[in-house]
Amino acid sequence: METKRNSFWTFLVAFILMSIFVVYLFAYQVPAGKVGVLIRLGDIKTPIDETPGLKFRLPWPFDEVRLLDMRTRLFSTKLQECLTKDKRNLNFKITAGWRIVDPNTFINRLKTVEEAEKSLVSRVDSARGRAVGEVELHDLINEDFNLQQEKFAAFEDKIKETLNLELKQADWGVTIDFLTVQQIGFPQPTTNDVFKRMIAERSEESKKIISEGESEGESIVSKAEAEKRSQLALADAKARIIRGEGDAAAAKHYTIFRQNPELANYLRSIQTLRKVMTERTTLLLTTKQTPFDLLEQDAVPEVKINPGQ
Amino acid sequence: MTGSLGKRAERVALGGFCLTLIGMFIMWYVAYYCNSISARAELFHLLAATLVWGISTLHLRAQRQAEDEKAALDEAERLRIEQGKPRLFDREEGETGIAQVRLKDMERWGGPIATIIIIVLQLFAGGYLLYALANLDNAPGIAALIGITPFAELSNTTFAGAAAFALAFFCFALGKYAAGMSRDKQVGILRAGAGYTISCALICFIQMIAYAMAYTGWLTGEKILSWLIPIILLAMGLEMAINLVLDFYRPRIRGKEPRPIYDSRLTGLLAEPQGLFKTFAHTMDYQLGFKVSETWFFQFLNHAIAPLILFQLLSLYLLTCILVVQPGEVAVIELWGRPRGIETLPPAPLLSDSAAERAAKEAAWDNLQPPLEPGLHLKWPWPIEITRRVPCELVQEIFVGAPQAEGQDEPLKHESATPDVVSWDRVHTKDEFAYIMPLTREIKTEVENNGAAETPDVMFVSGAIAVHYSAGGSAADSQNPKRRIGDIYRYLYRFDDAKAAMISLSEREVTNYMAGANFWNVLVDKVKETEKDLTRRIQQAADRAGIGVRVVFVSLSNVHPPVGEVGKAFQEVVSAREKMFTIIHQANAQAAQIRASWPGKAQTMINEAIGYRDERVLLSEAESKRFLNQLTAFNAAPNVYLHRERMRAIEEGMESALRLTVVPPDTVAFFDAKAQDTAGVVGEALGKEFKNP
Structure with missing residues (x-):
């Protein structure tokens, strides 16, 4: 019983596996975006069915299926040096998007995608070389933005047109979808020179900025000094005027002293003497001077009695 | 062992050796012709199988020769006894013939040495392949030594698939035949090669599926297999190494035929016709020395495990019918490669197309069937329908x-970049x-x-x-x-x-x-x-x-x-700008200091002038008024007034001043005690010498 059951499962598994293998041998799948080219005993079976889905074939070695990717794929040239019209060396890297449009022609003429890209790269290199010879450096790099954009696009179009014309003549069964100048550069020595100039320009700018700072600093200080001097002079002038006003006001009162100028001067002298004789003044006096004359013998003055009489 | 069975077993082993050797060359061709990494790995697996078959052939031959020799010797002994002839040479107990000695040597030395070689091969190949695959990006040179390059599209997958299938078929047929023969204990040695060959068949079959997947542009099978084969090689190498060690400790039971040391238990699971589980149980019996396989647990697992695994596998496969489109993505289902609901994709515009043609072609793309939005969807299982997801919300x-x-x-x-600073x-x-x-x-x-x-x-x-x-x-x-x-x-x-x-x-x-x-x-x-x-x-x-x-x-x-240097020059401009600002700030500070100093000074000058003016005005007025009063006093008693004024001034002056009176002719000096040098000063003034009192 168990042996029978085992045989059933073995048979089932074997049947499933054999079925898979048979399907694998007799059918193939074409995904969307690809085309399956059926090659029967060396000849491409035409017309080529370009629809995706499940397809059938005879097993190998009768039928061979080559799946061709019909989607756009990219290839790039190397960053290659060229000479512009104004004898400037520039490096260009071109990238192009291409795809197969005629699978039959493609297989006959180019065989594989790798072969196709190799051929396309050499065509692009050639077209680029010719186009570069017709432009000057300032056509591609220019501070006039609009002009530069126009010339840059024209340069790309020129390569594209040349390439498409050549591809049409060559009849490879492929088309270019887009072509772009992906990178532009200078040879290394030129790049180094540009770097050096950028450094020198920045260094000059640094020095200029510091000089400007120093100059401005000096200007700020000197301006403040001048301002101080003029303000102090202004204050001095104002003070002098005020003092003059005081002197003028005092002069008005001097007329009173005219009534007895000698007395006024005597009193002024007394006032000065008081002012002068401040603390720790050394006085040299003789007994001849009043009141020290009292110290002299017989210094009793003659005092009048009833002086008022 | 009968001679014919032994010879047949030898021929089978030799056939296995030839088949795996041819398989190796086929795999080598597939590896280079189709650019398959898994084929390169399988090449080592087949090489190990070739070695196993080689040693099995030699072992079987030695066994057969020993058996023949023993039979011949026994027959001669029987005839001698019947004829009653004496022995030409004395024969001791346990003494054996040359072939039997050779068989013993084979079992004692040949088997272990061959096993060690196979173990080293498997461990080295497995380790090397894993290391090469893990460092495919960092050290591609290591992988390139055996032609391994980063996973690329496989070429000639039809041929590769057919070759893998053919190899799988022949390996399976021979393996099964050898496994069937190995049930006879006399030629049980065949089991080692049979198991190994069936494992090769299994991997070749999986390889065929992987090539079929690669044919549809799906390299996952090839990638998984490229990793899986080295892991299997490592596992088998380790298992054989463990067996080699365990064999020393295995209980020796009289009459029990020992398994060849190079016979892998893992591959034995595939070779045993009784089924995987029974084989496993018998292995355990052999290793442990008692009947593990007769326990209820083993009996239960034996009946239940196969349906369970099958159910599990079927469930997993049927899960491919369920599609969950995650939030933030849409999906397009392809039925045998064709987007569902779309007969054929519209053509892409050509450069030579006019604007109208271009617009019409682009519009055809815009009018295609909408893709599946997020949610649960049903589809046919893989590989009938496959899903292409587009993470349209993902930036x-x-x-x-x-x-x-x-x-x-x-x-x-x-290499020189610092992690956090740019x-x-x-x-x-x-x-x-x-x-x-x-x-x-x-x-x-x-x-x-x-x-x-x-x-x-x-x-x-x-x-x-x-x-x-x-x-x-x-x-x-x-x-x-x-x-x-x-x-x-x-x-x-x-x-x-x-x-x-x-x-x-x-x-x-x-x-x-x-x-x-x-x-x-x-x-x-x-x-x-x-x-x-x-x-x-x-x-x-x-x-x-x-x-x-x-x-x-x-x-x-x-x-x-x-x-580099250019960037540094730009940084220096920034530094220069900072320096400029520093200089300006310093100047501003100095200017502020200067500006702060003059207003006070100017105001002092003005204030002093104002004071002077006020003083002059007030004092002159006061003095004039005072003078009028003084004048009145003077007029009243001119001499007295003047004398009194003079005396008052002297008094006031004397109060704070040093007082000195000189009386001629003798000099009497009064000095202020505090003024130590007054005498000198006075003397100098008068041309006389004074002494302080």
Whole structure:
């Protein structure tokens, strides 16, 4: 019983596996975006069915299926040096998007995608070389933005047109979808020179900025000094005027002293003497001077009695 | 063992040896002709199988010869006894013939040595392959030694699949036949090669499935198998090594035939006709010395395990009928490679097409069947229907101006880059490209003035410019839902590598833009405008090419002058600017100090003048008034008044002054005690000598 059951499962598994293998041998799948080219005993079976889905074939070695990717794929040239019209060396890297449009022609003429890209790269290199010879450096790099954009696009179009014309003549069964100048550069020595100039320009700018700072600093200080001097002079002038006003006001009162100028001067002298004789003044006096004359013998003055009489 | 059975077993072993040897060459051819990594790995597996068959052949031959020799000797002994003849040579107990000695030597030395060679081969091959695969990116040279290159599309998969199937078929047939024969204990040695050959058949069969998958552009099977085979080799090597050690400790039961030491228990599971489970149980019985296989647990597992595993596998397979489209993505289901509901995809426009033709072709893409939105969907199981998911809400990031590492979302870092600091004077990104820009007008003038016009009128900027985009575009942002549908199909089916196309087109736009832009605008003054401009231009370029993406943002935050000396020069300008500000601030401080000093001084001068004026005015008035009073007093008694005034002044002066009275002819001096030198001063004044009292 168990042996029978085992045989059933073995048979089932074997049947499933054999079925898979048979399907694998007799059918193939074409995904969307690809085309399956059926090659029967060396000849491409035409017309080529370009629809995706499940397809059938005879097993190998009768039928061979080559799946061709019909989607756009990219290839790039190397960053290659060229000479512009104004004898400037520039490096260009071109990238192009291409795809197969005629699978039959493609297989006959180019065989594989790798072969196709190799051929396309050499065509692009050639077209680029010719186009570069017709432009000057300032056509591609220019501070006039609009002009530069126009010339840059024209340069790309020129390569594209040349390439498409050549591809049409060559009849490879492929088309270019887009072509772009992906990178532009200078040879290394030129790049180094540009770097050096950028450094020198920045260094000059640094020095200029510091000089400007120093100059401005000096200007700020000197301006403040001048301002101080003029303000102090202004204050001095104002003070002098005020003092003059005081002197003028005092002069008005001097007329009173005219009534007895000698007395006024005597009193002024007394006032000065008081002012002068401040603390720790050394006085040299003789007994001849009043009141020290009292110290002299017989210094009793003659005092009048009833002086008022 | 009968002679015919032994010879038949020998022939089978030799057949196995030849088959695996041929298989090795076929696999080698597949490996190089079809660029298959798994085939390179399987080559080592087949080599190990060849060695197993080789040693099995020698072992069987030695066994047969020993058996023949023993039979011949026994027959001669029987005849001698019947005829009653004496022995020519004395024969001791246990003494054996040459072939039997050879068999013993084979079992004692040949088997273990061959096993060690097979173990070393398996461990070395498994380890080497795993190491090479793990370091495929870092050290491709190691992998390249045996022709392993990063996983690429396989070629000639039909041939590879057919070869793998054929090999699987023949290996399976021979393995099963040998396994059947090995049930006879006399030729049980065959079991080792049978198991190994069936394991080869199994892997070849899986390889055939992997090649079928690769045929449809799905390399997952090939990748998994490339890792799986070295792991199997390692596991088998380890298992054989453990067996070798355990064999020393195995209980020796009389009459029990020992298994060859190179007989793998793992491959034995495949060779035993009774089924995997029974084989496992018998292995356990053999190793442990008692009947593990008769326990209820083993009996239960034996009946239940196969249906359970089958059910599990079937369930897993049926899960491929359920499709869950995650939020933020849409999906397109392909039935045998054809998008569901679409007979054939519309043609892509050609460069030579007119604007109207181009618009019509693009409109055909926009009118395709809408893709599946997020949610649960049903489909036919793999490989009938497969799903292509588009993460349309996911913002993807690419970098232009610097190479981006595969599978990473940032530019390649330079070896000397510091992890957290990005500085202009140090290289931080590997192979940064220097974009050419025209000289700015002011620098150009300076250059012309300095007569240094030989160098081209250009400058450079470098940096990794980040471009953010989403495939197909967000549903929320899309103004035109039909356009969005078209973009999803464009993204899936117009380019073989949409990301590479985006990088290329973005790089072109940046190169072109920089070649006409103002250096300072890009770097400082109009960064936001430049970013917007570039976003718009890259979007237009992507639309023209039909990539089917929405460009979200372009970031110039990493753009800078070329790093190194140039970057340093730019930093020095910033330093110079700081120095300038320092100098100005210092000058301002000094000026402030100067300015702060004069107002007080000026005010003092004015105040003093005011005081002077007021004093003069008041005092002169007071003095004049006082004078009038004094005049009155004077007029009343002129001499007395004058004398009294004079005396008062002397009194006041004397109060605080040093008093001195000189009386002629003798001198009497009164000195202030505090004034020590008064006498000297006075003496000097009068030309006389005085002494202090």
